[in-house]
Amino acid sequence: METKIEKPSMLLIGEQAPDFEAVTTHGRKRLSDYKGKWIILFSHPADFTPVCTTEFVAFSEIHDELTKRNVQLIGLSIDSVHSHIAWVRWIKEKMGVQIPFPIIADLDMKVASLFGMIHPKQSSTSAIRAVFFIDPEQKIRAVIYYPLNVGRNMQEILRVLDALQTADKHKVALPANWKPGDKAIVPPPATQEDAEKRLSEGYECVDWFLCKKSLPS
Numbered sequence: 001m002e003t004k005i006e007k008p009s010m011l012l013i014g015e016q017a018p019d020f021e022a023v024t025t026h027g028r029k030r031l032s033d034y035k036g037k038w039i040i041l042f043s044h045p046a047d048f049t050p051v052c053t054t055e056f057v058a059f060s061e062i063h064d065e066l067t068k069r070n071v072q073l074i075g076l077s078i079d080s081v082h083s084h085i086a087w088v089r090w091i092k093e094k095m096g097v098q099i100p101f102p103i104i105a106d107l108d109m110k111v112a113s114l115f116g117m118i119h120p121k122q123s124s125t126s127a128i129r130a131v132f133f134i135d136p137e138q139k140i141r142a143v144i145y146y147p148l149n150v151g152r153n154m155q156e157i158l159r160v161l162d163a164l165q166t167a168d169k170h171k172v173a174l175p176a177n178w179k180p181g182d183k184a185i186v187p188p189p190a191t192q193e194d195a196e197k198r199l200s201e202g203y204e205c206v207d208w209f210l211c212k213k214s215l216p217s
Contacts, residue, residue, distance in 0.1 A: 010116045013141065017041075017134045018114045024074075025084045026102035031138065038071040038165070039134040040157065043117040043127035047079045047087040051151045055129075057097050058154045069161060070136075073101040077127055078112060081105035122148055131157060133164060170215055183212035 011017070017039075021030045031039070042059070044052040059073060066073055077084075084103045091097050106112050106127075117127040129146035141164050146152055163174045172184035188209045189195040195208040203211035 009113070011132070011140050011143070013143065015140050017132070017138045017140050019138075020111050020114060022104045022106065022111055023081050024102035024104050025081060025088060025099075029074075029102060029104075031134075034072045034074075035138055036136050038069065038136060038161065039074060039132075039138075040066065040071055040161070041074045041076065041115070041132040041134060042152075043076045043112060043115075043130045045123065045126040045129070045148050046077055047083045048090070051149065052077075053087075053091065053095075055151050056091060056099055057095060058152075059101070060097050060099055062154045062158060063100050065158060066161075069165065071161065074104065075101060076104040076106055076111060076117070078106050078109055078125065080107055119145075133160060135164070135168075166215065172213075172215070175212070181217075183214050186211045186213050 017031060019030060019032045021028060031041075044055060046052060056075070059075070063073060079087075084105055088099045088103070091099060104111055109118060112118050112127045115130065115132060117130045118124065119128045122128050126148065128148060129150070129152060131144040131146075131152065132140060133142040135141050142160055144152075144157075144160070159179055162180050163178055166172070166180070166184065167174055170184060172186065175182070175185055178184070183204065186203055189198050198208045198211060199205055201211075203213050205211040
């Protein structure tokens with residue numbers, strides 16, 4: 001008899017992130033403890049594994065940049081808190097890197113299941129490499145999934161965060177390959193009259209529906 005594999009429950013962009021309480025390497029925490037901050041919640045398959053170790057070093061390297069952007073970084077895997085503590089100590093001893101952010105211990109897979117981090121076609125006992133961008137109102141704003149065997153790009157994580165924060169602040173959209181300092185896309189006009197005006201408003205326009213502008217530094 002064929003075993004039925006249930007599909008993970010996926011959180012959608014714009015939905016409220018589910019609150020939870022969990023044991024972490026920084027003590028017991030709730031997601032709602034960080035309301036008012038941006039949150040990057042990421043999962044990794046397991047402690048003491050090669051790709052995950054490189055990622056934790058890389059996340060630590062961008063931690064100060066995230067802090068400047070009002071971001072709380074939180075890790076998670078289906079390991080015990082004792083495993084997390086031992087691994088954090090090993091990374092400091094062997095690689096000279098201090099892990100400054102909390103790591104959720106999720107042996108019962110409660111949080112991983114809430115966030116759809118278990119993809120049975122990859123593994124039914126390990127979380128994939130998921131990244132959730134959660135805004136200060138605790139809404140899901142972006143999600144990136146990576147397979148078990150591909151490490152994440154920290155510069156892309158920073159770029160996505162910068163794009164989300166810039167779009168919110170300036171009420172604009174961001175084009176392909178946008179990075180801080182590049183021009184942003186002006187929202188398209190909503191009426192025919194506004195469309196007629198658009199080409200004379202001083203923007204860099206390809207046509208009435210595609211115009212860019214520089215943002216204040």
